[in-house]
Amino acid sequence: MSTAGQVIKCKAAVAWGPAKPLSIEEVEVAPPKKGEVRVKILATGVCHTDAYTLSGKDPEGEWWPTIFGHEGGGIVESIGEDVTSVQPGDHVIPLYIPECRECKFCKSGKTNLCSLVRSTQGRGVMPDETTRFTCKGQKVYHYMGCSTFSQYTVLLEISVAKINPKAPLDKVCLLGCGITTGYGAATKTANIQPGSTVAVFGCGGVGLSVIQGAASRKASRIFAIDTIPKKFEFAKKLGATDCINPNDFDKPIQQVLVEMTDGGFDYTFDCTGNTNVMRAALESCHKGWGESIIIGVAGAGEEISTRPFQLLTGRAWKGSAFGGVKGRSELPNLVEDYLDKKLEVDMFITQQYKLEDINKAFDNIHSGER
Ligand SMILES: NC(=O)C1=CN([C@@H]2O[C@H](COP(=O)(O)OP(=O)(O)OC[C@H]3O[C@@H](n4cnc5c(N)ncnc54)[C@H](OP(=O)(O)O)[C@@H]3O)[C@@H](O)[C@H]2O)C=CC1
Ligand SMILES: N[C@@H](CCC(=O)N[C@@H](CSC=O)C(=O)NCC(=O)O)C(=O)O
Ligand SMILES: [Zn+2]
Ligand SMILES: [Zn+2]
Numbered sequence: 001m002s003t004a005g006q007v008i009k010c011k012a013a014v015a016w017g018p019a020k021p022l023s024i025e026e027v028e029v030a031p032p033k034k035g036e037v038r039v040k041i042l043a044t045g046v047c048h049t050d051a052y053t054l055s056g057k058d059p060e061g062e063w064w065p066t067i068f069g070h071e072g073g074g075i076v077e078s079i080g081e082d083v084t085s086v087q088p089g090d091h092v093i094p095l096y097i098p099e100c101r102e103c104k105f106c107k108s109g110k111t112n113l114c115s116l117v118r119s120t121q122g123r124g125v126m127p128d129e130t131t132r133f134t135c136k137g138q139k140v141y142h143y144m145g146c147s148t149f150s151q152y153t154v155l156l157e158i159s160v161a162k163i164n165p166k167a168p169l170d171k172v173c174l175l176g177c178g179i180t181t182g183y184g185a186a187t188k189t190a191n192i193q194p195g196s197t198v199a200v201f202g203c204g205g206v207g208l209s210v211i212q213g214a215a216s217r218k219a220s221r222i223f224a225i226d227t228i229p230k231k232f233e234f235a236k237k238l239g240a241t242d243c244i245n246p247n248d249f250d251k252p253i254q255q256v257l258v259e260m261t262d263g264g265f266d267y268t269f270d271c272t273g274n275t276n277v278m279r280a281a282l283e284s285c286h287k288g289w290g291e292s293i294i295i296g297v298a299g300a301g302e303e304i305s306t307r308p309f310q311l312l313t314g315r316a317w318k319g320s321a322f323g324g325v326k327g328r329s330e331l332p333n334l335v336e337d338y339l340d341k342k343l344e345v346d347m348f349i350t351q352q353y354k355l356e357d358i359n360k361a362f363d364n365i366h367s368g369e370r
Contacts, residue, residue: 004078005031012150013358016065018056021359029152030132032080043170044148045071046361047177057299063124063141070096071177072148073169083157092160093176095327096144100158112326121145161331171345172335182209184323185295192217196266199223201281203231207271215239254283268292275302288314
């Protein structure tokens with residue numbers, strides 16, 4: 001029996017307030033309005049950014065109760081008025097950076113940061129200022145325009161990438177954030193050139209994906225830098241040539257690295273969100289041309305610093321969101337690369353949980369067990 005046009009009752013992991021465990025609740029999911037789609041979510045990753053906002057350190061994370069999750073995969077259940085690019089049954093990956101193809105940003109050809117709905121998305125509501133979720137009679141907010149920790153969610157049409165239905169959603173859901181972010185930062189934002197030297201600070205899902213991207217661009221040396229040595233096993237499998245634990249040295253890590261590499265790297269990446277590491281990454285760049293890409297998300301009120309002389313002498317600081325990837329146009333191609341065995345995804349799945357056990361996944365994020 002079709003559920004189109006009906007309110008759907010389903011389970012979701014609801015965050016009732018900062019730093020509280022998520023609570024599995026029955027929620028009501030309203031039908032999609034004009035320009036919206038309702039999606040049955042079959043799989044979701046848990047990203048460090050979910051944990052960051054749940055912790056209360058995100059200046060935009062003041063909307064409670066909310067349903068987190070932004071790294072999912074699902075099947076379109078129903079569509080609202082005027083939706084033309086997807087239909088019920090299509091397999092999709094939700095996009096926390098939409099692609100409207102009409103705003104100044106989309107048309108610029110310079111960025112993936114579509115800004116058509118950024119303001120309402122950052123306040124946890126749909127463009128009409130309302131939400132599609134309720135729980136126990138209370139309004140529940142959306143998160144990053146996705147809310148994949150629910151069995152059903154409502155997204156904008158411009159916030160879904162239609163993908164090949166042959167792709168297993170429990171794998172390619174990771175392309176909804178971590179893998180695409182790191183891989184894209186290496187191949188699009190930095191546009192690493194063959195023979196380059198690369199340093200990756202932080203070897204979680206994002207950093208490992210930078211390593212994979214650097215290897216695909218035939219970087220000559222790829223340094224993996226992390227304080228947890230067991231991360232190096234994965235880093236080496238994905239192409240790291242050198243593995244460094246900063247705790248093994250008495251000197252600042254940037255000094256160590258510059259000495260080891262005859263002046264520093266062509267490209268460095270911060271994949272930790274730690275502002276001291278961001279500085280070390282910038283200062284590990286080669287004089288004259290080295291570029292450092294910030295990917296990690298830092299806590300509210302934190303700032304980066306370095307001596308301006310570092311920039312004056314030719315190092316450059318950049319940032320990357322979702323790897324610079326335009327979701328609707330480019331993400332389906334990454335799914336094809338996965339199906340063609342050109343892009344590693346399976347290795348990134350270290351553990352799987354039922355929705356009921358989602359707090360265990362958050363515990364693992366905090367303990368480094370992922
Ligand atoms: N810009 C974007 O579009 C996106 C940004 N992000 C952000 O990217 C960052 C990385 O995400 P993810 O890979 O999932 O996170 P993880 O926590 O899995 O990985 C970060 C790694 O860095 C390590 N680390 C911490 N401090 C240092 C240090 N001083 N030197 C070297 N390594 C260190 C961590 O160790 P330990 O666990 O011990 O701290 C961990 O192994 C997060 O801040 C996340 O919010 C994520 C997705 C998209
Ligand atoms: N709300 C935070 C910023 C969070 C942030 O930077 N998000 C990244 C994606 S992180 C994914 O896991 C992003 O894409 N940013 C672009 C954007 O427009 O938000 C804060 O205010 O600090
Ligand atoms: Zn994420
Ligand atoms: Zn746009």
